[in-house]
Amino acid sequence: MKVRTRFAPSPTGDPHIGNIRTALFEWLFARHNKGTFVLRIEDTDQSRLQEGSLEKIIESLSWLGILPDEGVLTHDLDEKGKRGPYIQSQRLEIYQSYTKQLLEKGLAYPCTCSPERLAQLREEQQKRKLPPGYDGQCKTEEPTHNADEFIGSHAIRLTMPNHGHASFQDLIREEVTFDISLEDDPVILKSDGFPTYHLASVVDDHEMDITHVIRGEEWISSAPKHLQLYNALGWKPPRFAHVPMILGPDKSKLSKRHGAQGVLEYRDQGYLPEALKNFLAFLGWNPGDDKEILTEKELIKEFNIENIQKSPAVFDLEKLNWINHKYIQLLSDEELLLNAKPWLKKADCPFENYSDEQLILIVKLAQERIQNFSQLAEYVSYIWKKELEYDASLLVHKKSTKEDTLVVLNGLKELFESTIDSIEIERLTEQVESWRESKSLDRGTVLWPLRIAVTGLKNSPGVYETIQIIEKNKAVSRIQKAIDLLEAL
Numbered sequence: 269m270k271v272r273t274r275f276a277p278s279p280t281g282d283p284h285i286g287n288i289r290t291a292l293f294e295w296l297f298a299r300h301n302k303g304t305f306v307l308r309i310e311d312t313d314q315s316r317l318q319e320g321s322l323e324k325i326i327e328s329l330s331w332l333g334i335l336p337d338e339g340v341l342t343h344d345l346d347e348k349g350k351r352g353p354y355i356q357s358q359r360l361e362i363y364q365s366y367t368k369q370l371l372e373k374g375l376a377y378p379c380t381c382s383p384e385r386l387a388q389l390r391e392e393q394q395k396r397k398l399p400p401g402y403d404g405q406c407k408t409e410e411p412t413h414n415a416d417e418f419i420g421s422h423a424i425r426l427t428m429p430n431h432g433h434a435s436f437q438d439l440i441r442e443e444v445t446f447d448i449s450l451e452d453d454p455v456i457l458k459s460d461g462f463p464t465y466h467l468a469s470v471v472d473d474h475e476m477d478i479t480h481v482i483r484g485e486e487w488i489s490s491a492p493k494h495l496q497l498y499n500a501l502g503w504k505p506p507r508f509a510h511v512p513m514i515l516g517p518d519k520s521k522l523s524k525r526h527g528a529q530g531v532l533e534y535r536d537q538g539y540l541p542e543a544l545k546n547f548l549a550f551l552g553w554n555p556g557d558d559k560e561i562l563t564e565k566e567l568i569k570e571f572n573i574e575n576i577q578k579s580p581a582v583f584d585l586e587k588l589n590w591i592n593h594k595y596i597q598l599l600s601d602e603e604l605l606l607n608a609k610p611w612l613k614k615a616d617c618p619f620e621n622y623s624d625e626q627l628i629l630i631v632k633l634a635q636e637r638i639q640n641f642s643q644l645a646e647y648v649s650y651i652w653k654k655e656l657e658y659d660a661s662l663l664v665h666k667k668s669t670k671e672d673t674l675v676v677l678n679g680l681k682e683l684f685e686s687t688i689d690s691i692e693i694e695r696l697t698e699q700v701e702s703w704r705e706s707k708s709l710d711r712g713t714v715l716w717p718l719r720i721a722v723t724g725l726k727n728s729p730g731v732y733e734t735i736q737i738i739e740k741n742k743a744v745s746r747i748q749k750a751i752d753l754l755e756a757l
Contacts, residue, residue, distance in 0.1 A: 271303030272479045275329075275336070276469065278310045279321035282530035283328045285522065285583065286484065286514050289548045293511060294482045295334045296549065296571040306476060307336035309355045310469070312462045328531040332541045333564065351476040356468050363463040364419050366471055366501060367456060371412035371424065375500040376456065378418035379406045379425045401452030420461035425453040426497060434492045439480075439509035439573045446492045454493050466490060470497040478506050482573075485510040509573050512552050515580045527585030538611060538641025543592040552581035561594055589639040596635060601628045607641055615645035618652055629737050633729035647729060651737055656724035656746065660753035665716040673717050674754055676709065680718055681747045684740055691736045700732075721750035 273294040277287055298305040307329070311317055326342065329335065338349035347354050370376035379402075386402075393400050402425065409427060418424065428451045435445040456467035463471070473481060488510050498505040516526035534544055546562055554577075555562065555570040562570065599607065605624060608631040612619070622630070634647035650656060664673045683703050688696065704714045719731045722743050728734065735743045 269479060271298055271301040272306060272477050273298045273303065273482060274306040274308050274339075274473065274476065274478050275334075276308040276310045276472070277325050278313065278316070279318065279325060280313070280316040281318055281321055282532070283321075283325050284530055285528050285548070285551075288328060288332065288334075288531050289514065289551050290482060290484060290511060291329060291334055292332070292545060292548050293553070293571075293576070294480075296567055297480060297482065297573065298337075299568040300571045303479075304337045305334075306349070306351075306478070307339035307341070307354065308472060308476070309340055310465065311355060311357045312464070312468050314357070314462065324530070324532060331532070331535055332545050334545075354476075356463070356472065359468075359472070360461055360463075362475070363457065363467055363471055364461060367419060367424050367463075367467065368415045370426070370456075370500055371415035371418070373500070374409045374411040374427070376424050376426050377406060377408045377412065377453075378422040379455070380422060381406060399450070402454075404453060407453060419457065421459060423455045423459050424457040426456045426466070426493065426500070428453050428493070428496055434495050436491060436495060436505070436508060438488075439507055440512075440576050441488075441510060441578060444488065444491065448492050448496075451492050451496075456497070466493050466497065470494050470501075470503075473506055474498075474501070474503045480507045480509065482509045482511060485512055509576065511576055512578060512580045514551055514583050516583055519580075519582070522583050526583055527588075528583055538607075538638075538643070539588070539592050540595045540607070543595040544588070546595070547588045547591050551583065552577055561591065593639045596638060596641075599635075601632070604628065604631050604635060608644055611641045611644045612648075615649045616652075617649075621652065626737065629733075633733055633737070637729070647725075650723045650725060650728070651734070653724075656749070658720060658724040660750075660757045662726065663717045663720050663750055663754050665713045667710060668713045668716075670754060670757065672713065674751065676714055677717055677721065677747055677751050677754070679703070679707065680714070681744060681751065684744045684747065688740060691740055693732050693736055696732050696735060717750065718747070721747045 275291040275294050277283065277291075295305045297303070307326075309322060309325075311322075322345075326340065336348075338351070339347060339354040341348050345355065353359055367376065371378070381402075389403060390400055406425070407427065412418065429448050431449050433445055434448045435443055438444050454466055455464050457463050472478075491508065495505060514522045514528075516522050516528070518526075522528050531544070535541070542564065545564065546567070549562070549567050549571070550560065553571070553575055556575055559566075596604075596607075605628050608627075612627070612631075617627075619627070630648050630651055631644065633651075634644055637647055638644055663677070664670055668676075680700075680703075683700070687703070688699055700714070700718075704711065715731060719728055720726070722731060722734050722738065723729075738746075
């Protein structure tokens with residue numbers, strides 16, 4: 269049996285971490301088993317659709333490299349595969365046809381209850397502290413011979429057994445059993461002719477030959493209804509795996525206050541897709557060892573459902589930042605520059621003044637420091653700024669004085685003007701250190717004001733690396749400005 273999984277999002281908002289984590293698990297499972305990953309769009313709840321949501325779903329998957337083998341492939345709704353259409357709103361006749369079969373077999377029935385009656389029923393159940401559900405007023409197990417008359421004009425409910433138990437073997441939670449007598453008769457086809465999730469997902473999974481359904485644990489409660497639909501239609505259900513929910517560090521429901529956001533927002537903040545994919549894979553799964561950094565190939569090789577945990581996963585933004593930092597460090601010079609260029613542009617970097625080799629040197633100044641590329645400008649924009657802005661008092665080291673600092677800065681200026689013959693790191697370091705030792709000066713009292721003078725920052729990349737990039741004349745000019753600022757203090 270060839271493994272076939274599906275991701276079936278609803279275009280009702282920006283794709284969030286939980287949605288895409290599920291998609292990743294399905295994609296990894298398909299890849300690990302040399303199977304097929306299908307993208308299907310569940311848009312039957314027309315009232316909740318949001319413009320642009322579908323495009324963002326496809327864009328998110330594309331950015332992360334979670335590419336479908338079959339189904340909806342592009343923003344233009346191009347499809348690939350022989351089991352389409354892959355958009356549910358284009359499959360209404362299929363759902364209605366199966367609903368008709370259920371009506372004619374007496375396994376479903378039309379419901380003529382008004383919205384007002386159903387609202388009153390729910391209110392009464394709440395007052396009596398009873399579980400909400402349909403009371404079966406319209407229920408009948410007699411075949412509906414005029415089924416066509418009710419489809420598209422009345423809600424159609426599935427007939428659930430009034431006794432017994434239903435069970436299935438969950439790939440994560442092992443055997444799950446329900447008292448099926450507690451289940452009410454769910455609507456499977458609405459009065460507008462659109463299916464509910466229950467019917468649409470079951471029909472589509474069957475017709476698209478889905479072998480494994482990986483979905484959130486919130487769908488466990490729907491399993492009895494789905495199993496009954498499979499039974500009523502004479503189909504074998506796929507294997508189910510219900511993944512744990514994702515919580516914030518405080519163990520409450522995950523939200524933006526925990527740092528969670530739409531997937532594309534991470535892209536727009538300078539996170540690497542490989543890092544986010546690595547992070548998402550570890551939300552509720554691990555390879556069974558201490559490894560925390562896995563490449564895509566390694567994730568595919570190691571992924572298995574058996575290692576998905578039953579307990580909720582915890583979203584940790586600090587962990588994501590750590591992983592992204594590690595991936596940034598692993599980038600080649602060419603990859604580093606490619607990712608950095610959009611952020612350098614945002615920071616008004618004068619590209620015409622630098623070669624790619626020089627730009628790489630600039631970005632590498634921050635490579636060891638940044639957690640994402642949105643932080644890049646904070647560390648390197650001083651390189652091309654015409655004027656540095658900082659408090660002159662910052663120039664004075666904690667072990668020094670204003671007067672002593674002025675002596676140091678004037679000495680450094682003279683050194684750069686008359687003695688420094690190279691801005692190569694090793695030679696530059698050697699000459700400055702030799703001068704410092706000749707003056708019996710503490711290292712901090714020299715390098716601190718030099719750092720502030722040439723960068724304007726307390727925490728900056730290496731001062732010698734900076735001077736190598738900005739070159740000697742600019743370094744001298746900035747030292748002179750520091751002297752002027754300190755004298756005016």
